[in-house]
Ligand code: ADP
């Protein structure tokens with residue numbers, strides 16, 4: 001069944017000019033892009049997005065990084081979208097990611113790992129609606 005997931009091209013990947021390649025890959029992997037925008041997150045918006053990690057030692061580093069430059073936000077649709085996107089991006093730590101995954105190709109380290117992917121269908125919807133309103137999302141199929 002079709003479902004949604006949420007992706008971010010993080011500032012490290014954006015800065016190295018990898019956005020086009022990553023968007024190509026998204027399309028090649030059969031995702032429909034329902035919504036896409038390029039913005040710079042405020043620190044507060046990044047803190048809200050990653051609230052689940054607020055007690056982690058890396059929270060400040062993470063939210064500083066995520067608000068350090070432009071991101072591309074993507075609402076994606078595909079069958080098995082959440083699992084498929086996690087498979088395409090690879091492990092959190094690019095050194096441990098399978099070859100050919102986006103984090104292996106474009107990530108630098110556990111913090112600067114090129115892309116975000118939702119971890120469940122429920123969180124995918126919550127994360128999409130954290131950045132998009134329903135009327136900004138378009139479905140072809
Ligand atoms: P994922 O993005 O693979 O779902 P997590 O949800 O565990 O990973 O962490 C969210 C993000 O926080 C990661 O993508 C990464 O950018 C950052 N992060 C996770 N662990 C660390 C760490 N040990 N040190 C620095 N940054 C980290």
Ligand code: MG
Nearest residue numbers: 116117118119
């Ligand atoms: Mg996560």
